[in-house]
Structure formats: structure tokens, C-alpha cells
Amino acid sequence: MRDPRREPSGDKPAPKAVVGRVSLYLRQLEAFQAQGVSTVSSSQLGSALVINDAQVRKDLAFFGQFGYPGIGYRIEELIKALRRILGIDRDWPLALVGMGNLGRALLKYRGFRNRGFRIVALFDNDPQKIGQDFDGMVVRPLDDLASAIRDQSISLAILSVPADTAQRVADQLVARGILGIFNFAPMPLIVPPSVSVIAVDLSVQLEHLAYKTQAAQGGISFVG
Amino acid sequence: MRDPRREPSGDKPAPKAVVGRVSLYLRQLEAFQAQGVSTVSSSQLGSALVINDAQVRKDLAFFGQFGYPGIGYRIEELIKALRRILGIDRDWPLALVGMGNLGRALLKYRGFRNRGFRIVALFDNDPQKIGQDFDGMVVRPLDDLASAIRDQSISLAILSVPADTAQRVADQLVARGILGIFNFAPMPLIVPPSVSVIAVDLSVQLEHLAYKTQAAQGGISFVG
DNA sequence: TAGATTGTTAATCGATTAACAATC
DNA sequence: TAGATTGTTAATCGATTAACAATC
Numbered sequence: 001m002r003d004p005r006r007e008p009s010g011d012k013p014a015p016k017a018v019v020g021r022v023s024l025y026l027r028q029l030e031a032f033q034a035q036g037v038s039t040v041s042s043s044q045l046g047s048a049l050v051i052n053d054a055q056v057r058k059d060l061a062f063f064g065q066f067g068y069p070g071i072g073y074r075i076e077e078l079i080k081a082l083r084r085i086l087g088i089d090r091d092w093p094l095a096l097v098g099m100g101n102l103g104r105a106l107l108k109y110r111g112f113r114n115r116g117f118r119i120v121a122l123f124d125n126d127p128q129k130i131g132q133d134f135d136g137m138v139v140r141p142l143d144d145l146a147s148a149i150r151d152q153s154i155s156l157a158i159l160s161v162p163a164d165t166a167q168r169v170a171d172q173l174v175a176r177g178i179l180g181i182f183n184f185a186p187m188p189l190i191v192p193p194s195v196s197v198i199a200v201d202l203s204v205q206l207e208h209l210a211y212k213t214q215a216a217q218g219g220i221s222f223v224g
Numbered sequence: 225m226r227d228p229r230r231e232p233s234g235d236k237p238a239p240k241a242v243v244g245r246v247s248l249y250l251r252q253l254e255a256f257q258a259q260g261v262s263t264v265s266s267s268q269l270g271s272a273l274v275i276n277d278a279q280v281r282k283d284l285a286f287f288g289q290f291g292y293p294g295i296g297y298r299i300e301e302l303i304k305a306l307r308r309i310l311g312i313d314r315d316w317p318l319a320l321v322g323m324g325n326l327g328r329a330l331l332k333y334r335g336f337r338n339r340g341f342r343i344v345a346l347f348d349n350d351p352q353k354i355g356q357d358f359d360g361m362v363v364r365p366l367d368d369l370a371s372a373i374r375d376q377s378i379s380l381a382i383l384s385v386p387a388d389t390a391q392r393v394a395d396q397l398v399a400r401g402i403l404g405i406f407n408f409a410p411m412p413l414i415v416p417p418s419v420s421v422i423a424v425d426l427s428v429q430l431e432h433l434a435y436k437t438q439a440a441q442g443g444i445s446f447v448g
Numbered sequence: 449t450a451g452a453t454t455g456t457t458a459a460t461c462g463a464t465t466a467a468c469a470a471t472c
Numbered sequence: 473t474a475g476a477t478t479g480t481t482a483a484t485c486g487a488t489t490a491a492c493a494a495t496c
Binding site: 265266267277281282284285289291292293294295296297 | 475476477478479480
């Protein structure tokens with residue numbers, strides 16, 4: 001009577017690293033599917049992404065039993081399941097807050113739209129920017145957030161404001177009912193536990209590249 | 225005779241997580257310095273960044289002995305040391321490869337220039353883009369890479385091309401002598417071990433935010 | 449059936465935190 | 473000196489990998 005495709009119901013939150021890899025699995029599965037493949041083993045999926053096969057099985061098993069012993073994973077079925085698990089089996093309307101260079105670029109960036117993330121409202125507090133039109137959307141002041149969140153069912157915001165205003169703006173977002181913040185400001189945000197934050201710190205990452213590159217070149221020659 | 229400010233000479237590469245945090249420490253130290261503070265303890269530095277004090281000490285100790293028991297860390301001295309360790313005690317000229325929306329945004333992004341990363345050459349293979357002027361720089365074809373790398377002492381490249389050409393372009397970068405790649409293409413790059421890569425996968429991160437937000441909202445209601 | 453591959457337990461590895469003697 | 477704080481060792485925690493019975 002056991003359904004081998006069962007997903008668990010009593011969910012602990014998945015470790016950060018697991019979720020990141022599941023996103024990669026999904027993308028790779030979609031690539032396999034586009035090539036007309038209908039089944040993969042954990043070792044095939046893993047080697048395409050340079051990930052250990054046991055890790056692939058363990059990551060997937062975290063969310064349920066999706067595989068068929070002796071066969072592997074049915075791609076179509078697994079894609080469907082992973083999209084649901086990640087919460088991208090539906091559209092996410094986004095607010096874009098901060099219309100500087102980075103904000104304007106993110107607005108045009110294709111990578112998000114492809115995966116169901118649609119920017120539907122623009123905000124900035126600079127009077128110079130308010131009223132300007134981008135992509136058919138008018139930039140509004142942050143005071144309009146509450147109504148936009150309500151009227152357009154927005155639950156996520158991209159935050160691309162300068163570091164010194166990031167926390168203040170985040171507080172406003174939280175107060176107006178935003179549930180998740182994609183933070184590009186080089187600042188750790190403090191938010192209530194009910195609100196999710198993912199931070200993308202480009203300077204930190206570029207500094208990491210400088211470190212690795214320097215280390216690869218015979219390293220830092222310290223005095224011993 | 226021991227110099228308590230010694231840095232070690234036989235260096236293992238630091239763990240990824242350590243390097244990321246060191247970048248954060250440096251930024252926080254600069255903020256403290258701007259406030260006129262001249263000394264911090266590991267617990268002051270840690271609490272500003274929500275990081276355990278033992279972790280702060282251990283991370284710093286990985287690179288040498290910088291602290292003064294009973295006193296803490298002298299900010300000016302530590303900033304200098306960390307900048308050197310990260311390899312940002314000098315300028316890094318960058319090539320920007322791929323002048324799509326994201327590439328053009330990164331060109332304008334202030335966060336990099338502030339930290340010594342200067343984009344000094346633009347590349348794209350789209351004939352429509354070649355010859356166009358951005359910020360006083362002309363977009364060149366990838367064939368010009370070798371001479372630019374040589375003439376402008378470029379060792380790092382930002383790669384902002386579509387996924388389907390990313391590996392091919394990366395191969396060219398490597399062949400022309402690039403030592404580090406900041407990869408924005410949603411693709412794991414395969415490069416020789418002498419070349420460093422840091423990947424920023426915006427879609428994966430946004431999917432993570434969707435997952436967390438959904439999970440925080442009573443989670444995914446699976447069938448048990 | 450024989451071969452392949454899963455899900456999971458046990459073993460390993462690495463990272464974080466606690467505790468404290470040494471130091472200023 | 474007494475108080476503060478480091479660097480480091482030991483304890484804990486979590487994540488990755490190996491191994492294998494169960495399954496198709």
C-alpha cells in the first residue's frame with residue numbers, strides 16, 4: 001500500500017546547502033529533458049554538476065522518495081516535484097525597491113522572469129526618480145508600498161538601495177507586510193523571524209575572487 | 225623575541241567560509257574606523273555582524289596573530305593586514321565580458337570601484353555591440369582579449385554572457401591568460417585548477433528565497 | 449534471473465562553539 | 473594588581489561520503 005513517490009509531511013526546514021543544490025538539480029533536469037532524456041540516475045545527475053552521487057540521493061531523499069531502484073529518477077515527475085518543493089510552481093510578483101544602476105539592471109534581467117519571478121512594482125524615495133517610467137511601470141514612493149502589496153499580492157521584494165538606508169527601508173518593507181527580501185545592499189539586515197532574507201553581497205564575492213587568484217599565484221608572501 | 229603581529233608563511237588555502245567572513249570583518253572595521261573607534265574586541269566585532277566571538281578570533285588566527293590579549297584588535301593595523309590578505313591592497317583591473325543588461329549594470333555599479341576593482345576593458349561578440357561606447361570605453365570583440373590582457377595587466381574577468389556560450393567564452397578567457405573569473409552565467413564552468421572561479425547564481429538564490437518564504441508560511445502542504 | 453540503482457545507516461570529515469591558560 | 477581579552481585546545485554539531493540491504 002506504500003506509495004513510493006511519497007513526500008514527507010512533517011517538514012524540518014532543509015539546510016541551506018541542500019536547497020541550493022536542489023535548484024541546480026532542477027535546472028540540470030530541465031536541460032536533460034530538453035535533450036529528450038526521460039530518466040536519470042543519481043550518478044548521471046551528479047556528474048553533470050560535479051556533485052557526489054550519494055549526495056544527490058540524500059538531498060532528494062530529504063524531501064521524499066522520488067527514485068525507482070534499478071531505474072533512477074523519472075525526469076518529468078522529478079521536475080514537477082522539485083518545482084513544487086522550491087515553491088516555483090507558481091508566479092511570484094516582486095517589488096523592486098531602489099532604482100539605482102543595479103535596480104534598473106535587475107529589472108531588465110531575463111533570468112528571473114524565466115523562472116516565474118515577475119517584477120510588478122517599482123519603488124524609490126528619490127524625488128528625481130519618482131514618476132519616471134521603466135518598462136511601462138512608474139516609479140512610486142515607498143509610501144505606496146502598502147497598497148501595492150495588497151492590490152498586487154506582492155510578498156517578495158528585491159532591495160537594491162545604498163547600505164546606509166537599507167535597514168530603514170527593510171523595516172518599512174516588513175511593516176507593510178513583505179514576507180521575503182532579496183538583499184543586494186552590503187549590509188546584514190535585521191528582520192523578524194517570520195521574514196526571510198537572502199543576501200547577495202557582490203563586493204564580498206569579488207574580494208573572494210581576488211583572494212583565490214592571489215593565493216593561486218604563489219600566495220601572499222608573508223614574512224615568517 | 226616573538227613578534228605578536230606575525231603572519232604565518234606556510235599557508236594552506238583558507239576555507240571558503242572563512243574568506244567570506246574576513247571580507248565582512250574588514251568592512252565592519254572600516255565602519256568602526258569611520259566612527260573614530262581605534263580598537264575592537266572579537267565580541268564587539270562579532271556582535272555587529274551576528275557572528276560568534278570565538279569564530280571571529282579563530283578566523284583571524286587562521287592568518288596570523290593580530291590581537292592583543294586584554295585589549296582586542298587595533299583597527300588600523302588589522303584593516304591593513306586584512307586588505308593585504310584578501311589581496312585588495314592594490315588595484316585590480318577587470319575585463320567585462322558580455323555587455324547585456326547585467327553586464328551594463330555591473331559596469332555602472334559603484335560597489336566594485338570603491339574596493340579597487342576597476343573595469344578597464346569591455347568585450348562582446350555581438351556585432352551590434354562592438355564599437356559601442358560605454359563610460360568612455362569601446363566594446364571590443366573577444367579576439368582582442370589577448371592584447372588587452374597584456375597591455376592593461378588584466379588578470380580578472382567578469383563573465384556576464386548567456387548560459388549557452390559561457391563555457392566557450394570561459395575557454396577563450398583561460399586560453400588568453402585570465403587568472404580569475406567572476407561568473408554570472410547560470411552554468412558551472414570547467415576551468416584548469418590554476419584558474420579561480422567565483423559563481424554568482426542569481427536565479428538559484430531567488431529560488432532559495434521563494435523556498436524559505438513558502439516554508440515560513442506554514443510550509444508546503446504535502447499529502448502524508 | 450542478473451544488473452542496476454535506490455534510500456538509508458554508519459563512517460568520515462570539516463566547521464562551529466565552549467572553555468581556559470596565557471597575556472597584557 | 474584585577475579585569476579584560478586573546479589564541480588555542482577540546483567538545484559539539486552538522487555535512488559529506490562510503491557502504492550495502494532492499495528493490496525493481
